[in-house]
Amino acid sequence: MIEKKEMLIFEQSKPGRIAYSLPDNDVETYDLAAELPEHLSRKVAAELPEVSELQLMRHYTALANKNFGIETGFYPLGSCTMKYNPKINEDVARYDGFTAIHPLQAPETVQGALQLLYELQEDLKQVTGMDEICLQPAAGAQGEWAGLLVFKAYHAANGEGAQRRTILVPDSAHGTNPASAAVAGYDVVEIKSNENGTVGVEALKSALGPDTAGLMLTNPNTLGLFEIDIVEIAEIVHEAGGLLYYDGANANAILGKSTPGEMGFDVVHLNLHKSFSTPHGGGGPGSGPIGVKSFLTPFLPNPRIEKKEAQFVLNNDYPQSIGRVKGYFGNFGVNVRAYAYIRSMGAQGLQKVSEYAVLHANYLKARLADAYDTPFKQHCKHEFVLSGLRQKKQGVRTLDIAKRLLDYGFYAPTVYFPLIVEECIMIEPTDTEAKETLDEFADAMIAIAKEVEEQPDLLHNAPTTQSVRRLDEVIAARKPKVVYQK
């Protein structure tokens, strides 16, 4: 087959074509330009594409065909929880009653929407063991930032704002943790993980001081390991006057098994686009609600969604609030999907989710333990890391392994993260994959390990089955072309 020339939408454009219809103008045409200073009215139209409706659909269908989604195949991306995104949630989220409502309508006219949000807050209190939930943050990183501003406001209210300027972050943390601390105005101190891959109590003790605002922790951490000293960690951070932040990116491992609240955390965020099945959308929209213990509720973003007798109301009357972090009520449409998911699962269903997520991860780890190095021997939670060090010594990089997996019809795991494991390969199989899929993936990984020894060029040249071969990222960054030019 001769490959079709792949065109940008702009290259298919022809003046005169359209893919829309609007009702005829039924009022007089108003000449705004006559009223505007001349330099403020537009003279040259924006060069947007001009195509027919079928051309549009063919273009985007061709693009979709060059993209790998969860329904294309297994997506073992560690720390991303690429589970099935239920179809029914897309249907219910598209009900007019949810999409055709305005955020500034009177609360009396949107009681159903407010009830949904209120109930979701209640559900997430249960899941996190926290006393209050705010649904405003748009994603995990924004939740982190909002949560750290809550730390900041709390310390300031205690007269310790100027003193407590440091956030402690383990070296295994997601990059967003230190970045969020920085945009919340904090200095960041990194805590080295111990040989078991967890936060060492001694290392933590020596980092804690009167300047400590708090510690950010992911539990299970990004190595997929449960922080077994969490109770003691919480105690010593609190003794030092600091607070504990729970990065909920890995909450899929603990639903119904434990809660951040029980572990001693003061603020938590959840990624509803991870554990609660809302689609990732190729990088958003997500939703990153935060939860806090009761002593921190005065500082949460405004407004709060509350229940007064049978009515759901908005309350802005929290003068110590950090303010607003995002427009309106957060990513409402995403929250609708997460709510539908929780209603579909129930408490025992969510517990099963975590049990299977953990079972699947340990199973894959056991199956791959001979073919790859496993830096941490203990049982993992919902994800685990391998190291491609053995393969690197044979001249094949972890990146090559990742690209080769694409040829086998799988997406690649997260690679080179966390930074503390050399040639790191981080795998998260999630709860929604069937054993047969896990076996196919394990077989592929084992076959690739064999190829490393016998036919390494298969890896060096991978991928060969995608719409493009390996792409030059260096040129892209050196001479950035970020806009199409004729």
Added chain:
Amino acid sequence: MMTKQHRYLPTTDQDQKEMLKTIGVESISDLFSDIPVSTRATNDKSIDLPDPLSEYELTKHMKKLADQNKTATTFPFFLGAGTYDHFIPSVVNHVTLKSEFMTAYTPYQPEASQGELQALFEFQTMICALTGMDVSNSSLYDGFTSLGEACNLATSVTKNNTVLMSAGIHPQAKEVVRTYAYGMEYKIKEVPLNKDITDISQLKTALSEDTAAVIVQYPNFLGSVEDLAEIKETLKDTKALLIVVANPLALAKLEAPGNLGADIVVGDMQPLGLSMSFGGPHCGYFTVTSKYMRKIPSRIVGETVDIEGKRGFVMTLQTREQHIRREKATSNMSSNQALNALASAVFMTALGKEGVQEMAQQNINKAHFLAKKLKQSGMDIWNEKAYFNEFVIECAKSVSAINQGLLEKGFIGGYDVSEIVDRPNAMLLCATEKRTREEIISFVEALVEVNQA
């Protein structure tokens, strides 16, 4: 006890048994034995949620909640104020439902993500075309957070510590900017309005050596068109950047801010293809002049070639980003709103060069027809400057009372801007291309009646 398999969970008892055997443990609870006993969920600490619903029960339950909301499908909306009831062609929904787009992650493996990357590259190109700017990222959470990021960028590159914010920007944008400023510890000063646009003489007074940026909205929150060229002129001997928050639909008719001296242009794509959705998810856009390309927050897609020289697309300039730079990143943002950027790109493709102009012109027509009818009924338009699809009127009673009366007559009325314009009973009204002549005429009748009652 859960007695049957859940539809989303494929693992059978037999699968479980086989997997446990391979792992070498007796039971699943062995895999959770590392969770300290004191923190484990037990019977009295287990989570309490409503019983699970079947798919059919779920649809009934969700429908019931949805039906309790008064929607733009049933009630003609004259409420805008930053979120608009616009027409969205069917193709937008069909494209965004494609699971290859909808269920994908951030395109970390570009070779398996060319569709997403190309679509975002095209999105960036369309945004640059509308705004007249050199560089666009591939989206941020919403227009307000885009503005907050713009302020962080401006204070970072100018090393100045004060941002001047026109009183004519969206009140929630002001709140978000103040929260950003609380984080990064810079100052915000509000520049008052002179009637319906930013007061230039007050702006001149407020400017200082410490000004990092001036923010204006275009058209502003009251609907009026700010003179960006004049504002830029006042900044000429300062380090201050001009940040413009622009409605992308209005840019079909208003001169591109990039041609009027803007350094950063941000805003929300909601008017172009995104449902109101109770305020989110929408989609922020973020553009800069090429000077600040390497300071831009979040993902940018760039063109490159593969080893055979074929054109392809990758996320680029990643050394700005948190997963590489950690605390030294230009922003903490990881995800953006890729699916909504895609929706918006599909919208801009469907409407195209002609369509966005026609739609913008219809907004101008409808809003000015509404204004004319109100004037004919004896109500004054408060705006003095040219406005796009929104304007302010003064009522005889409180906006909430007016809106209650309008609701009883089957309309959703405007937004209370009394505090912003410092007049009692000031209401911001909007008419988009979706409002028909008949709806506008009956709305005016209803409004006049409620106002006089």
